[in-house]
Amino acid sequence: MSHQVLARKWRPRKFEDVIGQEHVIKALANALDTGRIHHAYLFTGTRGVGKTTLARILAKALNCVGTDGNGGMTSKPCGVCSACTEIDSGRFVDLLEVDAATNTKVDEMRELLETAQYAPVSGRYKVYIIDEVHMLSKSAFNAMLKTLEEPPGHVEFILATTDPQKLPITVLSRCLQFNLRNLAPNLLAEHLTKILKSENVPFEARALDMIGRAGEGSARDSLSLLDQAIAYGAGAVKEAEVATMLGALDQTYLYSLLLHIANRDAKSLVAEIETIATRAISFDLTLKELASVVAKLALVQTVGAEAVDGAEAKKLTEIASRFAVDDIQLIYQIALLGRRDLHLAPDEQSGFTMTMLRAIAFLHGGNAGATTTPISATATPAPATGGYSSAASTNPTEDKRIAAEASLPYGAPSPSPPWASGASSTSDVANWSAFVSARRLTGMAGMLAKQAEFLGYSGGVLSLVVSEAQKHLADKKYAEKLRADLVGVLDEGLRINVTVGAASGVSVAAVEERAQREREQAAVQSISSDPFIKNLADDFGATIDLAAIRPVG
Ligand SMILES: [Zn+2]
The missing domain is CATH 1.20.272.10 (Zinc Finger, Delta Prime; domain 3)
Known part of the structure; x- marks a missing residue:
């Protein structure tokens, strides 16, 4: 099954695979083809529109040596040379990628920037990708500014941020800024259509329209929702199920x-x-x-x-x-x-x-x-x-x-949410998976609740942790959606704090995925050992396509 991997699998590796950002790509390709490269780029735009994806493709374009090993900087990185493949797999020594949201200390920044003075080890350029750069501390910015002011010729900065207003003007003025657009719902739906066709997943077009809208301009979020929809629909993406999943066709x-x-x-x-x-x-x-x-x-x-x-x-x-x-x-x-x-x-x-x-x-x-x-x-x-x-x-x-x-006047306030009485046995938030399962949390709030693990709940603050692989869920927008869903259940002044860290594999999603794998294994086991099927195989020389076995229900 292909669940939980689409966003990674379909991450664009070439400029022409990036959707909706033609204006940026044209300018970058032009600069690459004419050799007029600025030493610092700033990509801005909301989450999931492709900032770090573009940054990595740019890193490849700068360092690609082509299929014969003699190529130069190019707007069409080959994808097969050592630089391209190493950047794709995240082990290129001259690409240093930092997430400023988790790495704001000035010492770390200084340490990182000290390496800038050394020539690249194997590449043409030493590329620094700093994501969520607005999160850097003031002194970390100052440390970076020194390098930005007099950059060695072999150094290339690619900064990315959702919030350019928070950048010091001294940094802004030294970067060439590109604003990435939010992706239109129909563009996202088209993209999802292409992906499902190529993945051979059956779908209803309406369902993809809905996911395209729910993705709110973000390719990554749309793909996460699509993954979720495939799992939810047991391998197919149907309108009715997606509507339920997104809470779109709310009974209200x-x-x-x-x-x-x-x-x-x-x-x-x-x-x-x-x-x-x-x-x-x-x-x-x-x-x-x-x-x-x-x-x-x-x-x-x-x-x-x-x-x-x-x-x-x-x-x-x-x-x-x-x-x-x-x-x-x-x-x-x-x-x-x-x-x-x-x-x-x-x-x-x-x-x-x-x-x-x-x-x-x-x-x-x-x-x-x-x-x-x-x-x-x-x-x-x-x-x-x-x-x-x-x-x-x-x-x-x-x-x-x-x-x-x-005779109850319509609209009289309910003493408690309608589902609260039925769920009283699972109102204990510390039993997180039961707590989540008992509630109809949908859309991104549901996704966050299912992927997160419970850390603690005290003083009206609910602390959750998500794994590194799910770090995009540690976004205050999602926490806010979850908060809105839970505020009637937990404290009125509820706050939700989501951190990225070591997860122990007990999230609802992780448990469900394990159970699904076990069911699949059990199905394979029971098919392989079924005497009728065994006879069939012996008598007719049939072979069992184990990969095609799916558990029922
Ligand atoms: Zn290459």
Whole structure:
């Protein structure tokens, strides 16, 4: 299986493989081909757009000796000479790569820069790549400045930062700056399409659109999400699963749609539909999910809240109380028919909008806006499905219970998050993997939670550690997303501190991956020792393709 490796495997090794940064590449190629190389470059741009990737390709371009060993500096590094292969595998002695985020001490910086005076050992240039350079201390900057002011001819600086404003002007003024662009969602989706085709992974285009958007301009994040989606979908990337994984088709969207219908509030309804459209969720899927929520509402109305999953029961009961029984039947029917006819609509969004407006137009119940009025199943005369309605009313205790639930004003603050009660046994944050598994953490927050290991929780500070390989997750943007998801569970003033360090392999992801490997091995074992298959192999001279064996479920 190919999970967890796409970002590394598909890291561009040539300028032409870098996507979305043509303006930078053109300028660099020009400089390389004419031999007019600046001694210090600064690549700026948000995380994951390719700053250090470009820096490494530039290092190759400067040091490549070509296939025959006699080549010079080039905009098309050969990829096979010793310099190219050693840089690709991270063992080129004249390339010194520093992550300033973890290496801010002035002594280390000075030590590093002292080596600049010596000629390169095997390369043409001694290349210093300093990532997240804005994190250097003031004195470390001063140490670097000396070398930047009078750089030896064989030294090349490539600095990278997400935050150029934090660089001293003295450093900025000595660098040739290139601003890397955020990658557009469609560009990312195209890139992912190319990768999955070449990896022979089945996919739905919609799913990749969604990941392209969720990647927020970052190629690396998109690929991490893609890896996650492949694992999540057991080897295929499907829209419905990706929507769940990203939390894109959050049930709250569907709940809002239904409440707008109940309120006959067409304006809010249309605005909600716009929001759904911007998240690249297909309206076909939305109608399907909507129908399944409406089916649950019907169950809540007729059988009772215990008929649905505990976590959703409260919200569903609230919504169910806003509709007459026959209206729920009607909306269900409208959703199914709307989905059937969606392909006939001028476009999906207008088809969906018409379907939702139809639901408002055909509502029987006159309870719009009556937020605190209990609706009993018998309250509304229902010509179309009257039989159903009265059948429901034969159980008076049921009606009373629905009425009691319904008398809660909609929107009253919940005493606790809906899932908190169900998860009380795992609310102990120290048992991190159980704590994470019990929560529906999605998107990058879920990724961070699964890849991180628990260090401690005290004074409202949750400390996590991620391994070096996952260090891109130690980003305050992700910590903030996770914090937002956990703030109702842990302290109100929760802070999350993520460090990069030695991980002991107990993260949820590591445990899951081990379990997956064990299942694969067990599957291989059971296939190889199966007497029927063994006979088949003996009788027909068949061989077993062990690599193709996948555990079921
Ligand atoms: Zn080369």
